[in-house]
Structure formats: structure tokens, C-alpha cells
Amino acid sequence: MMSEQNEMALLREAILGDGLVEAVFQGAQRGAAPPWPRVAIRPVRIRQARHLQFAYFDGVQEVAKNYRGEEAGAKLDELLALPFKSIQAITAGETLRVQFSKKGRAILHRERRHQEQTIPLELAHDRAKPSLLPEDEPIPFLQALGVMTADGRVRADQQRKFRQINEFLRLIEETGELAELTERPVRVVDLGCGSAALTFATYYYLNEVRGIPATLTGVDTKAHLLERHRATAERLGWDGMRFQTARIIDYEADAPADIVLALHACDTATDEALARAVRWGSRLIFSAPCCHHHLQAQLAAAETPEPFRPVLRHGILRERLGDTLTDAFRAHILRLLGYRAEVLEFVAVEHTPKNLMIRAVHTGAPALPSLVAEYRAMKAYWGVTPFLEELLRDRLVAVLS
Known part of the structure; x- marks a missing residue:
């Protein structure tokens, strides 16, 4: 040895x-x-x-x-x-x-x-990162989803989707936490799985690329989509993948999830997914928020802080500030509850304006007094209460008291 x-x-x-x-x-x-x-x-x-x-x-x-x-x-x-x-x-x-x-x-x-x-070497100063999934060999799930042709080429109109899949898998890999998930199989839940391209990609990457036995459950309210996903999983022979029709808030898992995905769940559905993950004690959370209405309505009703009146009198700027504050509160609450949380760019802004990813790793670290003070100050300044706080009030009361 x-x-x-x-x-x-x-x-x-x-x-x-x-x-x-x-x-x-x-x-x-x-x-x-x-x-x-x-x-x-x-x-x-x-x-x-x-x-x-x-x-x-x-x-x-x-x-x-x-x-x-x-x-x-x-x-x-x-x-x-x-x-x-x-x-x-x-x-x-x-x-x-x-x-x-x-x-x-x-x-x-x-x-x-x-x-x-063998990977060809490229020393250009601004070269692209190597893909985690190869672009020039057949990958069955990508063929089944229409991203690749039968001979293993990425379709011209699917290049953006292929890059998005690779970037998402990179965000998972870069946590360095996959090897720490020692319980087998690793349990993954995608809350609001939608078209499920990243759902299938995650299952494939864990099981086939990293060799980590994993099960995955996709949850969504669109029954017709889930029926199609079940048929695709069956054709691929993926016995560890299943789909359940339910709202996020109503979903009952057989066991806590190790990894939670919540990709473009609308408005407070993202908060419901984050709250689920926290209560499960999930090791990894990947959330790409979509629309943000709940806190924006509070901003409109609250008295605008004096320095920001020139900003918030413009509807588009009020909306963008509301988006930013919502995700800042979400990441901060995760930090208060024992997660290392960061807000990252998921895909380039030219692909979609909803391009942020909240990535969180559970560490169990206690909330620092400075974090508590920052949270209280931010709430008081803007005169709002994040919906995620309402969902996790019992967990936060001890931290904020």
C-alpha cells in the first residue's frame, strides 16, 4: 500500500x-x-x-x-x-x-x-472549464431527453441545456461533500422537479460517474410531466428513481433526504423546500429561486428607508431589490441554522435573469452573535419578515432569543 x-x-x-x-x-x-x-x-x-x-x-x-x-x-x-x-x-x-x-x-x-x-491540453488564458459530462460520446439519459443525438452529439439547439447541466453538476462536485455522505444509498429529493433535466443528471452523475449508490424522488404538481418522467426512468432501467405528484408543503418523505434540490420553485415554494431540507437535516441544499412576490409585497407596504426612496419609486428596481433581499434573507437563515450558505451565479445572465443558486452545506456550527445581530438589523431596517422565518419560527426562536 x-x-x-x-x-x-x-x-x-x-x-x-x-x-x-x-x-x-x-x-x-x-x-x-x-x-x-x-x-x-x-x-x-x-x-x-x-x-x-x-x-x-x-x-x-x-x-x-x-x-x-x-x-x-x-x-x-x-x-x-x-x-x-x-x-x-x-x-x-x-x-x-x-x-x-x-x-x-x-x-x-x-x-x-x-x-x-485522453483530454487534449489547451493553455489559452480564458479557456472553458472541462465538462464533467463528455460532449462527444453517447449518454443514454441525454439521448432520452433529446439533448443528444443517437450517435452521441449534443444537438445544436441543446448546447445551452448541456452547459447548464454540466455547470449544475460542477456546483454539486465543488462542495467536496459527496464523499462524506456515507449512508447508502444516498437519498436525493427534487422538490418542484418540473422538466427534470437536472433531476436525471443528478441521478446519473451520482450513480454512474461518481459510483455513489443513490435514490432520487422528484416531486411536482404536474402529473402529466411526472408520468412522462416515470416512463423515461423505466426505459433507462433506473429503479432508484421515482416521481410523486404533490405540493412541496404536502410531500411526505419515507426518510429524510441527504440532498435537496429546489430548482425554480415559484415564490414561497422555494421557502417551503428550504424549510423541508432544514427539518430533515439535509447535508446539501441546491436552490435556484424563481419569482419573489412575498417579500416584495411587504416592501411595498412598509415605509421606505429614506436613502432608498429614489430607488424604490421605480417598479423594476423595487422588484430587483426585493429579489436580492429575499435570497439574502434565505441564505442568512440557513447560516443561523447551522449551514454554510453561499449565493452563486448558476448560469450566465444572458440565458435567464433567474440565474442565482443558493448552495448550502450542513456543518452544525452554532450561530455567531454577529450573524444574529445582522439578521435583526436587516429585518428592522426594511420592516419585513421573510416567509422562511415564518416556516422555521420554532427553530429560529432559540437562535434569535
Whole structure:
């Protein structure tokens, strides 16, 4: 068995080698807090010289710095010494994943690619990220959904959908939490699954790509859509996928969900989905909110704070501010209740104005007094009460008292 020191040396060699495509450091080991939730490394060519670009993401913004030679090696050693939860290095010929046990021991997994699967290297400064799902080989569920042709090509009018699927799967992978879901099978619930493209993608990625046994239940009120999804799942032979016709607030699960998806659930249905996830103690939450009416109505009825009167006298700006405040309150409530929550761009704004994703990981960390004070101040300033607070009032009363 390879020693831990040799495993980390192998990883270091892969990242510094000429075959690197991308390396990602993310998450935090138990009881630790690296200075960045995520750092990505990729090779770039600057003035005809190969550099390694280190992109440091602090949860709000990303700062990229370019290094080469011994300086790149030193910066990599700094990262390797930090208590990240997982490290993944994709090279032209293989993927290396390092997960850390509860005791902090590094465990290396290697997945070598066949020669025909080798990833071509591209050193353009602004090159696109490699797709988690290949674009040029048949994937049955994408064919069944009409995204791919029979010979495995992404249809011209489905390129946007294909990129959206890959970006969503990347948001799941980047949490670094999948390896922590030790109960098998992993239980996933998609509340308000709709057309279910991302529902099918999640099931496929967990079971077929990551090799994590998972079941998935899609919930929606549109019975005709769910009947079609059941038929698709049956054709694919996916016995672990089922669909249930119900409103989110009425849905009764057989067991708590480990992962909750709530993608474009309308208005307060998003809050209902988030409240469900909190009460289940779900490890991961991915919510892409849709329309935001509840808090906007409160803003219209409340006295406008003096500095914002020039803003809120315009209907479109009032609406956008209401959207922003609603999602800020949602993320803040999740933080108060033991989640690490962040608001990210899900897809580019030119694809849809509803392009935000609330991504949350349950840590169980107690609410800091500063977070409580911020929440109270924000409510008092705007004169509103978020609907999610109403749904989780029994959980929040102890935190806010």
C-alpha cells in the first residue's frame, strides 16, 4: 500500500506536470477553516511561457494569480499544507482524487483514462472549464431527453441545456461533500422537479460517474410531466428513481433526504423546500429561486428607508431589490441554522435573469452573535419578515432569543 507521503508526492507531481488540465482544492476538514473555501489551479500560456494560474475564491469573489517554476511549486506546497477536505487533479491521462478521513489521513483514488479518452491540453488564458459530462460520446439519459443525438452529439439547439447541466453538476462536485455522505444509498429529493433535466443528471452523475449508490424522488404538481418522467426512468432501467405528484408543503418523505434540490420553485415554494431540507437535516441544499412576490409585497407596504426612496419609486428596481433581499434573507437563515450558505451565479445572465443558486452545506456550527445581530438589523431596517422565518419560527426562536 502506498504511504500517505508518497500519495501526496504523486498528487504534487501531477499538478506541476505538463499534463495538468485542472486541480481543485475545496471544503474544510473537520474543525478546520482554510483561508479559502476553494482554490483552482490550471495551466495558462502568458507571453509564450507556461504558468500555473491559482484562482482563490473566498466565497464572494475570485482572485487569480499566475506563477511559474519554483514559485508555482512553493505556492502549491502552501495549499497542500492547508486543511482542505478534498483535492482533485485532472490530467490529460487520469483523474486523481484525495479525500481526507475524519482523522485527517489522505486517501488517494486514481482513475486512468484509455488512450482514446485522453483530454487534449489547451493553455489559452480564458479557456472553458472541462465538462464533467463528455460532449462527444453517447449518454443514454441525454439521448432520452433529446439533448443528444443517437450517435452521441449534443444537438445544436441543446448546447445551452448541456452547459447548464454540466455547470449544475460542477456546483454539486465543488462542495467536496459527496464523499462524506456515507449512508447508502444516498437519498436525493427534487422538490418542484418540473422538466427534470437536472433531476436525471443528478441521478446519473451520482450513480454512474461518481459510483455513489443513490435514490432520487422528484416531486411536482404536474402529473402529466411526472408520468412522462416515470416512463423515461423505466426505459433507462433506473429503479432508484421515482416521481410523486404533490405540493412541496404536502410531500411526505419515507426518510429524510441527504440532498435537496429546489430548482425554480415559484415564490414561497422555494421557502417551503428550504424549510423541508432544514427539518430533515439535509447535508446539501441546491436552490435556484424563481419569482419573489412575498417579500416584495411587504416592501411595498412598509415605509421606505429614506436613502432608498429614489430607488424604490421605480417598479423594476423595487422588484430587483426585493429579489436580492429575499435570497439574502434565505441564505442568512440557513447560516443561523447551522449551514454554510453561499449565493452563486448558476448560469450566465444572458440565458435567464433567474440565474442565482443558493448552495448550502450542513456543518452544525452554532450561530455567531454577529450573524444574529445582522439578521435583526436587516429585518428592522426594511420592516419585513421573510416567509422562511415564518416556516422555521420554532427553530429560529432559540437562535434569535
